[in-house]
Amino acid sequence: AQKVTQAQTEISVVEKEDVTLDCVYETRDTTYYLFWYKQPPSGELVFLIRRNSFDEQNEISGRYSWNFQKSTSSFNFTITASQVVDSAVYFCALSEKNNNAGNMLTFGGGTRLMVKP
Amino acid sequence: DSGVTQTPKHLITATGQRVTLRCSPRSGDLSVYWYQQSLDQGLQFLIQYYNGEERAKGNILERFSAQQFPDLHSELNLSSLELGDSALYFCASSVGPGTNTGELFFGEGSRLTVL
Numbered sequence: 001a002q003k004v005t006q007a008q009t010e011i012s013v014v015e016k017e018d019v020t021l022d023c024v025y026e027t028r029d030t031t032y033y034l035f036w037y038k039q040p041p042s043g044e045l046v047f048l049i050r051r052n053s054f055d056e057q058n059e060i061s062g063r064y065s066w067n068f069q070k071s072t073s074s075f076n077f078t079i080t081a082s083q084v085v086d087s088a089v090y091f092c093a094l095s096e097k098n099n100n101a102g103n104m105l106t107f108g109g110g111t112r113l114m115v116k117p
Numbered sequence: 118d119s120g121v122t123q124t125p126k127h128l129i130t131a132t133g134q135r136v137t138l139r140c141s142p143r144s145g146d147l148s149v150y151w152y153q154q155s156l157d158q159g160l161q162f163l164i165q166y167y168n169g170e171e172r173a174k175g176n177i178l179e180r181f182s183a184q185q186f187p188d189l190h191s192e193l194n195l196s197s198l199e200l201g202d203s204a205l206y207f208c209a210s211s212v213g214p215g216t217n218t219g220e221l222f223f224g225e226g227s228r229l230t231v232l
Contacts, residue, residue, distance in 0.1 A: 104165065
């Protein structure tokens, strides 16, 4: 069975600090997809990134970067020079290819990030 | 704006009642998914439809049902409501039936409060 663990339930930083959100996953499949979503106070889920299990290249998008390491089953998310607008709950999620549920995502418990001015 | 539209945004009802949540997927998306976000259970997959057919079921209660109509919009019906059904219900859509066929975009959610 698949499982996603976000051990950090809450992180508080001061603006301009870098912050890393941890995500550890469990799956028996060799082909799977990993996601990060942002949930701001308004409540919607905003898609940030999707990676497949064969692509271990780290990715950078502006102030966001992702470190995928299959050896440790981790897919960590770093925000550089954090801003108050980054305050949100961030979810890591996993989807296995070889299930019948297509895009059935298993979500972690989320990490609440608070960026203080 | 993800392009996924959910109505109503907020709903307050009483125990034992029945409600219907509606979702319009992004233009061109054939798959619709329903997720429930509650304090107790976190974000959980409920059910998926692809082009009108049920594709997969997750932790959906028997009191809940869903369907996808020919115009691809979907409805989630919740009946015999209990206090524990209070949650944020998300609809999401994607182009194809599987994870490898596109990103999954979520609507803003329908917040259900059962009193």
